[in-house]
Amino acid sequence: MIRHVLKLMAVVASFFCVLSAAANEPLMPDEVVLLEKSRASVASELQLMSADLLDEFVFGLKANPIFSTRSNVVLAGVNVPYGFGAGMTAYLENHFAELILKNSETKMDLVHCPECSAVVAHSGPRATIMGRGLRLNEILSSAGIGTVAKYAIFLDIEAEKSQLVLRGRVTEIRENLPIVYARTISTSTTSPVLLRSAANLKSASEARQEYLDILRNNPFFSFPIRVGVHNFALSQNTTETDPFGRPTATAAVVIPPLVWFIAGAETSFSQSRVWTAEFNLGITNQVDSHDGWLAGGRFSRLISGRMRSLTEPDLYFVVGGAVTNLRGSTAATFRKSTINVAEIIADRNGTQPRASFSSFRLALEARVKNRVSLSAFLESMPAFAGSQNFGTYLDAGLEFQSAGMEVGFWF
Amino acid sequence: MLIFYLASLYVVVPLILSGIFDPAPGLFRTARETSSDAECRLLTGEQMRRRLSEENHEAFPRGEIMNEDLMECTGRVLPMAERRAPVESLLSGLSAQIPELVRTAKLRAPEKTLWRIEAFHDDPLVAEKVATAAKTSLSELRDSVFDQSPVLGVSAVAAFSGMKITEGLPILCREYASHLGQNEKLLALFQINPAETQLHAGLCTHTGDWQWLL
Numbered sequence: 115m116i117r118h119v120l121k122l123m124a125v126v127a128s129f130f131c132v133l134s135a136a137a138n139e140p141l142m143p144d145e146v147v148l149l150e151k152s153r154a155s156v157a158s159e160l161q162l163m164s165a166d167l168l169d170e171f172v173f174g175l176k177a178n179p180i181f182s183t184r185s186n187v188v189l190a191g192v193n194v195p196y197g198f199g200a201g202m203t204a205y206l207e208n209h210f211a212e213l214i215l216k217n218s219e220t221k222m223d224l225v226h227c228p229e230c231s232a233v234v235a236h237s238g239p240r241a242t243i244m245g246r247g248l249r250l251n252e253i254l255s256s257a258g259i260g261t262v263a264k265y266a267i268f269l270d271i272e273a274e275k276s277q278l279v280l281r282g283r284v285t286e287i288r289e290n291l292p293i294v295y296a297r298t299i300s301t302s303t304t305s306p307v308l309l310r311s312a313a314n315l316k317s318a319s320e321a322r323q324e325y326l327d328i329l330r331n332n333p334f335f336s337f338p339i340r341v342g343v344h345n346f347a348l349s350q351n352t353t354e355t356d357p358f359g360r361p362t363a364t365a366a367v368v369i370p371p372l373v374w375f376i377a378g379a380e381t382s383f384s385q386s387r388v389w390t391a392e393f394n395l396g397i398t399n400q401v402d403s404h405d406g407w408l409a410g411g412r413f414s415r416l417i418s419g420r421m422r423s424l425t426e427p428d429l430y431f432v433v434g435g436a437v438t439n440l441r442g443s444t445a446a447t448f449r450k451s452t453i454n455v456a457e458i459i460a461d462r463n464g465t466q467p468r469a470s471f472s473s474f475r476l477a478l479e480a481r482v483k484n485r486v487s488l489s490a491f492l493e494s495m496p497a498f499a500g501s502q503n504f505g506t507y508l509d510a511g512l513e514f515q516s517a518g519m520e521v522g523f524w525f
Numbered sequence: 526m527l528i529f530y531l532a533s534l535y536v537v538v539p540l541i542l543s544g545i546f547d548p549a550p551g552l553f554r555t556a557r558e559t560s561s562d563a564e565c566r567l568l569t570g571e572q573m574r575r576r577l578s579e580e581n582h583e584a585f586p587r588g589e590i591m592n593e594d595l596m597e598c599t600g601r602v603l604p605m606a607e608r609r610a611p612v613e614s615l616l617s618g619l620s621a622q623i624p625e626l627v628r629t630a631k632l633r634a635p636e637k638t639l640w641r642i643e644a645f646h647d648d649p650l651v652a653e654k655v656a657t658a659a660k661t662s663l664s665e666l667r668d669s670v671f672d673q674s675p676v677l678g679v680s681a682v683a684a685f686s687g688m689k690i691t692e693g694l695p696i697l698c699r700e701y702a703s704h705l706g707q708n709e710k711l712l713a714l715f716q717i718n719p720a721e722t723q724l725h726a727g728l729c730t731h732t733g734d735w736q737w738l739l
Contacts, residue, residue: 156602156604160602193650193653193657196608196616197603197607197608242679249673268672270658270661272619273601273603273616274616274619275617276599276600276602279620281657281661282661283660283672290641290671290673291671291672292670292671293670296665296670297665298662298665302599303600303601304600
């Protein structure tokens, strides 16, 4: 028994050995191409995350300015993550400059100072020293950097595992460069980049809420417009028989389908949009046949998840009701009894038949975000239960005489 | 024999099933695939319970068949192979190591110390990043920090570059001392062995005394 277990362990171990040997093979050319693509993707993601950190840093300077009066500041250094080059440095310098220019509340005026970052050598009585302009007291005093700007700002961005960390500090341009302000902020790969507007910087929480609102497209009211076709079940008239005496199913009255244009206002009870409610008004018109209006309301319940999906279509179960008013020859068929000759003559004499009735609806609606929807419904008109003019699509104690589909567009 | 096959089934099937969903290296993922894009940590029992309850994971009414571990993985900003391993490990640990070193240094210095920072590394860019992290960390603790570190003469730097860092730093401290004021201390950060991931620190005073911190 133990021997068998040991054998099994040996098989599993050898499998792992094969896997690890495969992992050490040199890269193939197509793998190199994939690696380059991956690098490009990482670099673009890194740029966005870095810009996001700068936004947050400048938002901090805007909310709590370091200086009481406007001050000239030199952008003395932007260090990008180790391994990335001058292109990214230039991008971040430009982004930072844009942020400062568009957010005067920071009380900073950026000034150009090539002497600050240039590498210079200075020979003094004690020694010959080399370094960047701002780093050397001797250069600071002789080049007059302090007269150009009073402060220098240094930014450093580094990738630390799943975090991107920004370390910013502001120094006073005088002997030894005392640091007057420092801040460390970080963002994680699990946090989506907020892409804030430079001209209207918001806090991270505000920007995130705005971002989510846009994604969910969740205003308090939305305004759907629907186009729907209502079909009516044919009545089953059994008064005729075939040559063998058997009853035949013959439509006694054919009610033309009604095409409705319905506009409404919809609201939801929570951000998740599990429940929504809608009030709507509709019109229908067919020349020489009918015109009419309806007023109705409906409740929808999300059945495809716990909250509305940001990426996938949602499925709602809908319950609703409406009051409909029709005028014209079609309206003559909306009654329990069959239409008679007197009514047809009256219609031809200009007295148009009218019909008013209520209806109740069950529907399934597939909706893609708050953009488009497609629904299929069954509708019951209790006033015409047992009518000779209507058949039924479903009789579940309540007769459903009408069925149809609607396409909706949200605004 | 039947017992053997049943036992094998009991071991192998759960192994395969868990391996399919396991982000760690194993049957279905090589170490390269895993380490290049994810930073994983094993959750403790309490963290695991909290996470599962957040995701509405319902336990079986009679308990789980097996004891399971839960590993939380987040994507790395840069894949592992992007930078040299010693540099990657050093830079990835800055936020964890630097505050610790800074606190240790503060414990060994009087309250109103004026700080200067110097970092030593073969790569000047890495040295600058280490120094930046220390300067920012100390400044955030409301300590007075000078951004400039003393600039030594070319001859002193040339002499130091030929020495082992453990021998050179106490000597270099005497050179630095002449640039330091009475309340000033220089915090030096360095690696003793280029292959190690741990940063070390030492303090240099205006009298030229060198003190090893970590």
